[in-house]
Amino acid sequence: MKRYLIIGNGATAANAIEGIRSRDKEGPITVISKEEHPVYCRPLISYYLEGKTDLKRIGYRDEDFYMRNGVSVLYGRTAVKIDSVKRKVTTDDGKILSYDSLLIAAGSSPFVPTIKGLDTVSRKYGFMTLDDALGLEKAITGNTRVLIIGAGLIGLKCAEGLYGRAKSITVCDLAGRVLSSILDDECASLVKRHLEEKGISFLLNDSVLSFENDRAFMKSGKTRDFDVLVLAVGVRPNISLIKDIGGDTGRGITVSSRMETSIKHIYAAGDCAEAYDISSGERKVMAVLPSASIGGYTAGVNMAGGNARFDTALPINSIGFFGYHIMTAGSYEGELYEERTLDGIKRLFIKDGVLKGFMLLGMSERAGILTSLIREKTPLKEIDFDLMKKGATTAALTGDMRKDRFGKAV
Amino acid sequence: MRANDDMKRVYVNEEWCLGCHLCEYNCAFANSGLKDMTYALKGRPLFPRIHVEEGDRITYAVSCRHCEDPICVRSCIAGAISKEDGVVRIDRNRCVGCRTCVLVCPFGALLPGEDGVMTKCELCTGNTVDMPACVKGCPNRAIVYEDRGGSL
Numbered sequence: 001m002k003r004y005l006i007i008g009n010g011a012t013a014a015n016a017i018e019g020i021r022s023r024d025k026e027g028p029i030t031v032i033s034k035e036e037h038p039v040y041c042r043p044l045i046s047y048y049l050e051g052k053t054d055l056k057r058i059g060y061r062d063e064d065f066y067m068r069n070g071v072s073v074l075y076g077r078t079a080v081k082i083d084s085v086k087r088k089v090t091t092d093d094g095k096i097l098s099y100d101s102l103l104i105a106a107g108s109s110p111f112v113p114t115i116k117g118l119d120t121v122s123r124k125y126g127f128m129t130l131d132d133a134l135g136l137e138k139a140i141t142g143n144t145r146v147l148i149i150g151a152g153l154i155g156l157k158c159a160e161g162l163y164g165r166a167k168s169i170t171v172c173d174l175a176g177r178v179l180s181s182i183l184d185d186e187c188a189s190l191v192k193r194h195l196e197e198k199g200i201s202f203l204l205n206d207s208v209l210s211f212e213n214d215r216a217f218m219k220s221g222k223t224r225d226f227d228v229l230v231l232a233v234g235v236r237p238n239i240s241l242i243k244d245i246g247g248d249t250g251r252g253i254t255v256s257s258r259m260e261t262s263i264k265h266i267y268a269a270g271d272c273a274e275a276y277d278i279s280s281g282e283r284k285v286m287a288v289l290p291s292a293s294i295g296g297y298t299a300g301v302n303m304a305g306g307n308a309r310f311d312t313a314l315p316i317n318s319i320g321f322f323g324y325h326i327m328t329a330g331s332y333e334g335e336l337y338e339e340r341t342l343d344g345i346k347r348l349f350i351k352d353g354v355l356k357g358f359m360l361l362g363m364s365e366r367a368g369i370l371t372s373l374i375r376e377k378t379p380l381k382e383i384d385f386d387l388m389k390k391g392a393t394t395a396a397l398t399g400d401m402r403k404d405r406f407g408k409a410v
Numbered sequence: 411m412r413a414n415d416d417m418k419r420v421y422v423n424e425e426w427c428l429g430c431h432l433c434e435y436n437c438a439f440a441n442s443g444l445k446d447m448t449y450a451l452k453g454r455p456l457f458p459r460i461h462v463e464e465g466d467r468i469t470y471a472v473s474c475r476h477c478e479d480p481i482c483v484r485s486c487i488a489g490a491i492s493k494e495d496g497v498v499r500i501d502r503n504r505c506v507g508c509r510t511c512v513l514v515c516p517f518g519a520l521l522p523g524e525d526g527v528m529t530k531c532e533l534c535t536g537n538t539v540d541m542p543a544c545v546k547g548c549p550n551r552a553i554v555y556e557d558r559g560g561s562l
């Protein structure tokens with residue numbers, strides 16, 4: 001019987017378990033889980049603070065998921081070393097686990113900046129885990145002034161989650177705009193305005209030079225007093241386990257479309273891995289849940305002897321703040337087509353006759369049809385792109401394409 | 411909930427669709443949980459799980475394809491979408507309305523429902539109708555419920 005070992009217990013791991021079990025119902029699966037919780041929906045920790053989910057519903061799978069799938073989980077344990085020759089993994093408590101097939105699904109770790117006086121701040125949190133959210137929940141009252149460092153997805157989601165629970169929320173960022181990794185200046189300022197209208201304040205183009213207890217001294221000369229500090233400056237893929245033994249890495253662990261690393265019998269997927277982005281042709285860490293789960297499932301199938309591929313990865317984000325939706329996909333290269341409404345912007349990027357990427361703010365209907373044009377590299381001259389531009393619709397496809405999509409089982 | 415044990419799915423014959431939108435009303439009514447159609451539909455915001463697409467001289471209704479390997483199921487950040495007995499279902503109690511499913515579905519089949527939570531066709535297995543209401547009520551038999559292959 002094949003023995004499966006998985007490092008990490010997030011969405012990647014859960015989908016890998018399902019992938020393995022789609023082919024192998026018998027082989028024992030062991031999961032090493034640093035966190036003390038069964039797999040939960042990491043993206044929902046801000047929704048938890050908002051009250052839109054609770055500790056029961058935040059579970060990513062049902063209660064007997066591990067039992068039903070014959071998985072034993074080592075909670076609160078960290079994998080510290082891989083021996084790829086003897087095929088063994090050592091945990092922090094000195095336990096040695098053997099594997100025939102290993103998956104690294106270790107996600108990423110928050111990057112902690114070195115800022116003078118950070119150690120004098122009494123109440124500081126990251127915003128990556130359920131325990132972070134539970135800690136924040138305890139630390140915050142209606143009188144709390146919150147300072148969030150980082151106006152990326154995680155920092156802003158944290159701001160939304162804490163909204164209404166804290167007295168004030170300030171977000172600062174070195175970058176001159178919010179969500180700088182997925183939005184351009186104009187789109188970002190639209191989102192920022194929505195957040196400001198709610199009363200969230202921003203210090204952009206600015207960074208903390210030093211802390212003195214609960215006071216931040218900004219580069220701009222401003223000072224900011226706070227009660228709770230949240231650090232959300234960025235993340236780093238957890239690649240050390242494989243790097244230490246000579247496996248190929250870039251920013252993330254290098255994997256093939258079968259999710260194999262450069263070392264035999266070792267797979268990697270999710271936020272710790274770097275995959276081929278079909279929209280740009282570059283290798284990238286696409287740190288979103290859909291990539292994690294599809295990559296994880298693919299890895300699982302292959303670990304169990306199958307032949308699955310994840311060769312349609314592209315960066316995608318669907319994120320909303322206070323009901324205002326933002327969708328982005330692909331890469332922003334080529335010619336721009338733009339449309340505006342009172343409160344929304346649509347930007348489509350076209351290159352070499354195919355759609356490469358888009359930003360949709362305040363309009364999201366049927367956006368997946370646009371995503372599929374990027375993914376399938378549909379030649380735009382074959383379809384009624386003028387109709388598609390106005391609003392995503394399969395009516396703009398050719399009759400044959402529609403027959404393919406709607407006329408048979410898919 | 412009615413169990414599903416066959417590969418019958420909702421298909422639309424574009425050539426026959428009149429674009430009358432009756433399917434949308436029948437769907438919204440069937441899933442309203444109410445007995446009286448007028449009370450269920452008149453003057454209320456409707457959340458049908460099927461919608462009519464209109465292009466240059468064509469109309470047809472779109473609802474969930476219940477794909478063999480549904481990308482929405484894997485992509486859902488809330489673990490709210492699942493597939494059982496060949497039917498892709500959404501747990502409205504878990505959905506947080508992030509719309510990731512909308513961003514990945516190539517058919518444009520998921521639609522916003524009540525309270526910002528997403529909604530989708532479940533082949534009328536979750537209500538009291540014995541056959542998908544859109545099929546039953548289609549005046550020109552453009553919408554059919556047929557087995558055209560695939561597996562559960």
Ligand SMILES: Cc1cc2nc3c(=O)[nH]c(=O)nc-3n(C[C@H](O)[C@H](O)[C@H](O)COP(=O)(O)OP(=O)(O)OC[C@H]3O[C@@H](n4cnc5c(N)ncnc54)[C@H](O)[C@@H]3O)c2cc1C
Nearest residue numbers: 008010011012034042043078079106107270271287288289
């Ligand atoms: C606040 C927040 C909001 C987000 N919102 C969205 C969103 O709206 N949409 C979206 O698509 N994505 C979102 N994401 C990203 C999404 O959560 C990740 O892409 C996804 O969780 C990746 O899954 P994973 O299993 O690869 O990694 P993770 O979920 O990070 O899981 C990895 C696990 O491995 C553990 N681990 C690490 N090293 C070891 C070790 N050596 N031994 C044992 N265990 C180890 C870690 O502790 C962690 O529990 C969000 C993330 C955050 C933090």
